[in-house]
Amino acid sequence: MAVGMAAKFVKESNWKSDPDSPEKLAVSGQVSNTQLLSQTWDVAVIGAGPAGTLVAGLAARKGLRVVLLEKEPWPRNKVCGCCLNGRGVGILQKAGVLEHLSQSERIALDRMELRVLWGRARFDLPEGLVISRPAMDGALVDWAIAGGVSFFPKTKAKPLGDGKPFSEPAGNAPLGNAHYKEQPEDGFIPVAWETPTEKGVLRAKVTVGSWGLIGPGRDQEAIWGQDVSPKSRIGAGTTLPGYVSELPEPGKLWMIAGVGGYVGLVRFANGTIDAAAALDAGYVRLAGGLAEATSRIVEKTDKGLAEACSKATWKGTPALTRNSKTPGSHRFFLLGDAVGYVEPFTGEGMTWALAGARSLAELLPRAVKHWDDTLVGEWARLHQISVSSRSGLCRTLSKLLRYPHLCAGLTAIASLCPPMGTRIARSLVRDP
Numbered sequence: 001m002a003v004g005m006a007a008k009f010v011k012e013s014n015w016k017s018d019p020d021s022p023e024k025l026a027v028s029g030q031v032s033n034t035q036l037l038s039q040t041w042d043v044a045v046i047g048a049g050p051a052g053t054l055v056a057g058l059a060a061r062k063g064l065r066v067v068l069l070e071k072e073p074w075p076r077n078k079v080c081g082c083c084l085n086g087r088g089v090g091i092l093q094k095a096g097v098l099e100h101l102s103q104s105e106r107i108a109l110d111r112m113e114l115r116v117l118w119g120r121a122r123f124d125l126p127e128g129l130v131i132s133r134p135a136m137d138g139a140l141v142d143w144a145i146a147g148g149v150s151f152f153p154k155t156k157a158k159p160l161g162d163g164k165p166f167s168e169p170a171g172n173a174p175l176g177n178a179h180y181k182e183q184p185e186d187g188f189i190p191v192a193w194e195t196p197t198e199k200g201v202l203r204a205k206v207t208v209g210s211w212g213l214i215g216p217g218r219d220q221e222a223i224w225g226q227d228v229s230p231k232s233r234i235g236a237g238t239t240l241p242g243y244v245s246e247l248p249e250p251g252k253l254w255m256i257a258g259v260g261g262y263v264g265l266v267r268f269a270n271g272t273i274d275a276a277a278a279l280d281a282g283y284v285r286l287a288g289g290l291a292e293a294t295s296r297i298v299e300k301t302d303k304g305l306a307e308a309c310s311k312a313t314w315k316g317t318p319a320l321t322r323n324s325k326t327p328g329s330h331r332f333f334l335l336g337d338a339v340g341y342v343e344p345f346t347g348e349g350m351t352w353a354l355a356g357a358r359s360l361a362e363l364l365p366r367a368v369k370h371w372d373d374t375l376v377g378e379w380a381r382l383h384q385i386s387v388s389s390r391s392g393l394c395r396t397l398s399k400l401l402r403y404p405h406l407c408a409g410l411t412a413i414a415s416l417c418p419p420m421g422t423r424i425a426r427s428l429v430r431d432p
């Protein structure tokens with residue numbers, strides 16, 4: 001029986017004392033991925049970003065049987081400014097994730113230079129980290145596996161149905177809500193999964209949708225889709241060669257804002273430069289693409305960076321500012337960017353994802369043991385406390401950036417009083 005690549009991620013540390021555990025049989029070739037996946041799990045987590053992986057690892061450490069499904073080959077990259085603030089670092093440290101990250105993959109971040117048109121200001125930042133997404137998300141997955149999570153990359157998944165109780169699909173019927181009928185004994189939510197070679201349905205007592213900005217498919221939009229702000233900017237990211245400029249200096253974040261958006265630049269530990277941007281879609285169209293738009297924004301600051309931006313291959317994202325219609329439904333919770341997101345000016349997205357995961361992990365043992373639909377309301381309140389209430393400043397700053405001339409003036413004023421910027425930065429990384 002063929003054992004696909006996914007089973008190799010189920011490490012020995014993950015095997016429970018049972019010699020016939022499905023994970024052990026899968027690695028030894030006695031059961032296929034289809035058999036391994038198509039079981040009943042306590043928790044199925046869809047999407048291995050910081051939100052999904054942290055909640056999976058914490059839940060497994062609480063004794064739950066957890067499967068983590070990721071559609072991309074692993075490790076995957078993602079458009080991101082790659083700045084993890086002090087609050088996020090604290091969450092990873094407390095969970096024991098940093099031990100899985102080598103010193104050579106991270107670099108301390110403690111300064112910021114802000115340029116908005118003619119306005120310039122410098123701030124001290126409370127210490128955070130610059131870290132590439134393959135390194136950070138890879139360390140999180142290693143930590144999750146070490147805690148007992150079964151991880152399946154290249155496995156796309158979606159919860160089936162409309163949030164109501166389900167039974168098995170009839171015969172070989174194609175998957176979809178119409179093929180399920182309600183039954184009185186409801187104890188799980190079915191999740192359809194698909195690898196490049198196999199597909200099937202697994203059952204989970206609780207499922208977590210941590211699939212980021214892009215949902216699991218059009219047919220699910222009406223249930224778990226998001227309301228996107230019509231004025232939202234789009235995201236973009238690339239990696240630039242380190243030799244193109246002396247900027248940004250190691251440990252310093254450069255934020256350069258112009259009429260059509262802003263670009264953040266940091267240097268990785270290996271010397272290359274991460275460039276991430278939030279841009280008006282109209283500005284991108286007029287400029288002739290992401291490369292030209294970002295190049296125009298940075299050209300007054302540094303010609304070498306501008307030229308590198310214009311030659312780079314940029315990856316775009318969908319509109320950034322959005323809110324989900326609901327934080328969950330029957331036996332289902334949304335988490336991370338999938339719940340909602342604001343433009344990344346204050347660089348907190350990963351920390352919001354981690355803080356949300358930490359809160360949800362507290363709820364999961366109860367949800368698995370005895371599901372009660374009021375748990376969705378409880379999760380909405382917890383999410384409000386740990387995440388949404390903290391995104392207000394980010395929303396305000398993002399709106400202000402729509403008026404670059406006003407911002408340039410404010411930046412010039414802020415440069416006369418650097419402790420003010422430092423105080424704002426400190427308030428962003430404080431743990432409640």
Ligand SMILES: Cc1cc2nc3c(=O)[nH]c(=O)nc-3n(C[C@H](O)[C@H](O)[C@H](O)COP(=O)(O)OP(=O)(O)OC[C@H]3O[C@@H](n4cnc5c(N)ncnc54)[C@H](O)[C@@H]3O)c2cc1C
Pocket residue numbers: 046047048049050051052069070071072076078079080081082083084085155156157158210211212213214215216235236237276277278317320335336337338344347348349350351353
């Ligand atoms: C331009 C830009 C700059 C940013 N800069 C920063 C910054 O400097 N600092 C910071 O903290 N945050 C930053 N962010 C935000 C940060 O990247 C996100 O908030 C964070 O990654 C959210 O984590 P997540 O786990 O919710 O989602 P993600 O990290 O997006 O992970 C979701 C995962 O789910 C997988 N997936 C999706 N659909 C499926 C499916 N159907 N089945 C299986 N898997 C699926 C995806 O492949 C992905 O791996 C930035 C974002 C942008 C766009």
